Amino acid sequence: MMPSNTKKPAAAPSKRTAPRKNLKGGSRRNPTLIAWISIGVVVAVIATVVLVKTLGSSTSTPHAGDGVLTSQTIYKQVTTIPASVYDTVGISSPAIAVTPPTVKTGQPPLTATVNGKTYPEGFYWGAEFCPYCAATRWSIIAALSRFGTFDKLYNMYSSSTDYAPNTPTFSFYRTAYVSPYLVFKTFEVEGPVNNGVILQKTPPKEQATVAKYNPNGDFPFINLGNETFVIGAPWDPINLAGLSRSEIASSLSDPTSVTTQAIVALANYLSAGICSMTKGDPGSVCQSSGVQAAAKALKLTF
Amino acid sequence: MDDIVTPAPRWVVVTTGLLALIGLGISVYLTITHFQPHLLACSTHGFVNCGVVTTSAQSRFLGIPVAFLGVAQYLAMTALCSPWAWRASNRLVHLARLALAVVGMCFVLWLITAEFLIIKNLCEWCTGVHIVTFAMFICVVLTVPTMLGWGEVD
Numbered sequence A: 001m002m003p004s005n006t007k008k009p010a011a012a013p014s015k016r017t018a019p020r021k022n023l024k025g026g027s028r029r030n031p032t033l034i035a036w037i038s039i040g041v042v043v044a045v046i047a048t049v050v051l052v053k054t055l056g057s058s059t060s061t062p063h064a065g066d067g068v069l070t071s072q073t074i075y076k077q078v079t080t081i082p083a084s085v086y087d088t089v090g091i092s093s094p095a096i097a098v099t100p101p102t103v104k105t106g107q108p109p110l111t112a113t114v115n116g117k118t119y120p121e122g123f124y125w126g127a128e129f130c131p132y133c134a135a136t137r138w139s140i141i142a143a144l145s146r147f148g149t150f151d152k153l154y155n156m157y158s159s160s161t162d163y164a165p166n167t168p169t170f171s172f173y174r175t176a177y178v179s180p181y182l183v184f185k186t187f188e189v190e191g192p193v194n195n196g197v198i199l200q201k202t203p204p205k206e207q208a209t210v211a212k213y214n215p216n217g218d219f220p221f222i223n224l225g226n227e228t229f230v231i232g233a234p235w236d237p238i239n240l241a242g243l244s245r246s247e248i249a250s251s252l253s254d255p256t257s258v259t260t261q262a263i264v265a266l267a268n269y270l271s272a273g274i275c276s277m278t279k280g281d282p283g284s285v286c287q288s289s290g291v292q293a294a295a296k297a298l299k300l301t302f
Numbered sequence B: 001m002d003d004i005v006t007p008a009p010r011w012v013v014v015t016t017g018l019l020a021l022i023g024l025g026i027s028v029y030l031t032i033t034h035f036q037p038h039l040l041a042c043s044t045h046g047f048v049n050c051g052v053v054t055t056s057a058q059s060r061f062l063g064i065p066v067a068f069l070g071v072a073q074y075l076a077m078t079a080l081c082s083p084w085a086w087r088a089s090n091r092l093v094h095l096a097r098l099a100l101a102v103v104g105m106c107f108v109l110w111l112i113t114a115e116f117l118i119i120k121n122l123c124e125w126c127t128g129v130h131i132v133t134f135a136m137f138i139c140v141v142l143t144v145p146t147m148l149g150w151g152e153v154d
Helices: A031-059 A072-079 A083-089 A131-144 A204-213 A245-253 A258-278 A289-298 B010-035 B050-054 B066-080 B091-119 B124-147
Strands: A111-114 A117-127 A154-157 A168-171 A183-190 A221-224 A228-231
Touching: A031 B091, A031 B124, A072 A131, A072 A245, A083 A258, A083 A289, A111 A183, A117 A131, A117 A204, A117 A258, A131 A168, A131 A258, A168 A245, A204 A221, A221 A258, A228 A258, A245 A258, A258 A289, B010 B050, B010 B066, B010 B124, B050 B124, B066 B091, B091 B124
Parallel strands: A117 A183
Antiparallel strands: A111 A117, A117 A221, A154 A168, A221 A228
16 A cells, blocks of 8 residues: 655644645644643643552551561561471471361352452451451461462551550551462451451451351451351460560571461461362472371361 | 545654554563463562552453453554554544544553552553553654644645
8 A cells, every 4th residue: 555645744744745624714723732732631640640649658547557568588587488397387386375277168168250260269357456366467478478479568566455465467458469379368357456447348248258157256267268267366476475576587487486386387277278278279388298287187188 | 535644754653563562462461461360470569569450350341351452452553553554545544543542541541540549559561551552642642633634724
């Protein structure tokens, strides 16, 4: 196809090279000016969005996790506990009693559909102020990081006026978890103060399972596929008293540490519950001796 | 609807052709990773997090994956920004290119708003497509109206 004319390129709009159709009323508009105004509008919209985001971040309701991202060092220590530690500890925590999760068979599976694909679903339901949640989160993060990735974590302390005050932990508020094996949701339903103010709403589907399996509304509540449940405190957060976040995290490579044993034992239980959801995927996790020991104790097969 | 159309500058033809191919490539990649999230190569920590964005509720528009729409947009743009299309005497070809560039830019503005204010995470691959779309928008709106002789009087 050849051009229909041989005029100068369009970059020189002021020089007329061919007869044009008349505009209404003979008015004259400068298309280049209109184009630049359009570009300016686009830039202004983008700048406004970025500005709103920036201002919104600095003026949002404060809570204990705000703006204090967990350091990369601690993030790595919690999310990449060596496999040897998981296998050495298994479900053995002689110094700190760990209550195994409850298994209910024959329940309708909890699933979530993402981008047209259905995944097994699990979720955590707790509160930022809750000291029992504070201890449990260490194990949740450790276990879930074997199957996927938390995009970030925020430093948190449990309530300073509750049992085991100021237990070092993390908040799931404003974090996201991605896994190729499952969907795991987190709901910090209340903030750092136990005042009944809702921080994150629980969607109807998850709320229905809370009502069914955790009618007392105990914190924390973990539902892994409507099969494996943690209801209330699996281990006593007072055992973390006097320890800094850094001390707890750095000890996670030491299977003889009593806090590591509690965190890892519960993480292996949770991992077994997740492996039951994923039907044994990934094998590197689900066939490990620590997870197999937990599966045996919970009578889970995968 | 053949009519007199001023030819586009060569740099616009070359630039938009390359931009369309880049946009198409990234869109195809994002479509693949939409269904295979583990193939997504990007940051998973902090504000920049592709996984969160591409699996968010906003990753679909009217039930259609946004990545699909990106592929459709850039397939059409690749055709409309080919040297042959730029030389077309049919004004509709140039109007279609302009309309698609404007619609694409509006959609990108929505996606940027969703990323910043709703999802609160940014996807670098998506941002790549957004930059390509913006650059394409600039090239097209600065060229097509003049090519079609808008604003000139007898």
